[in-house]
Amino acid sequence: MNNLKEALSYISKIQEKGNRFIVEQLNKNGIKELVPSHGDILAVLYKDGKTTMKEIADKIHRTKPNVTILVNKLERLGYVKREDSKTDSRYTYIVLTQKGKSFETVFKDISKKLNKKLYKNFSDNEYKKLETYLKKAFNNLK
Numbered sequence: 001m002n003n004l005k006e007a008l009s010y011i012s013k014i015q016e017k018g019n020r021f022i023v024e025q026l027n028k029n030g031i032k033e034l035v036p037s038h039g040d041i042l043a044v045l046y047k048d049g050k051t052t053m054k055e056i057a058d059k060i061h062r063t064k065p066n067v068t069i070l071v072n073k074l075e076r077l078g079y080v081k082r083e084d085s086k087t088d089s090r091y092t093y094i095v096l097t098q099k100g101k102s103f104e105t106v107f108k109d110i111s112k113k114l115n116k117k118l119y120k121n122f123s124d125n126e127y128k129k130l131e132t133y134l135k136k137a138f139n140n141l142k
Contacts, residue, residue, distance in 0.1 A: 018114060025110040031103075033077050039107070041070055041094075042079070046104050050083065050093040079103065 019036040026034055040060040044051055048059075057067040071094055074080045079100035085091035119127050 014118070018118065021114055021117065022110060025113060029106050029110075031106070034079075037070055038074055038079075039111075041067065041074065042096075042100065042103070042107055043111075045080065045094065045096050045100065046107065050095045052091055052093055056094065074100070 022036045022039065026032070040062070041056055044056050044059050048055075051059075053064055053067055053071065056071070057064045060067070062070075071080060075082065077099075078097055080094050081097050083093045083095050085093060122130070
């Protein structure tokens with residue numbers, strides 16, 4: 001049980017340091033209004049394009065109310081907008097604005113720098129094993 005506590009402590013510390021790195025990189029790029037938690041939403045939109053709140057929540061493993069708060073802020077800041085479905089009035093999509101699209105280059109650059117820093121001393125095999133173990137641990141908590 002002691003090892004488990006240590007592992008969870010390291011995971012928490014990695015997240016904290018990773019978030020600090022992201023904030024520093026955002027600041028270096030003159031972006032002070034975004035926080036690391038916006039990154040999950042932007043990543044989904046960069047990958048999938050037009051997406052519903054429910055789909056975003058499912059993909060980033062957050063509650064819909066939590067995603068709504070984050071999306072509302074991204075909308076106020078001009079990174080995303082809501083778009084009503086043309087075929088089903090029950091659905092509203094979240095789409096990137098031009099500002100959101102133009103941020104993708106900075107977003108990918110920060111992600112690349114973070115991954116390079118995080119996995120600097122890992123072999124490809126170690127990296128793959130770590131990803132497998134973390135996914136397994138995550139799925140155990142579902």
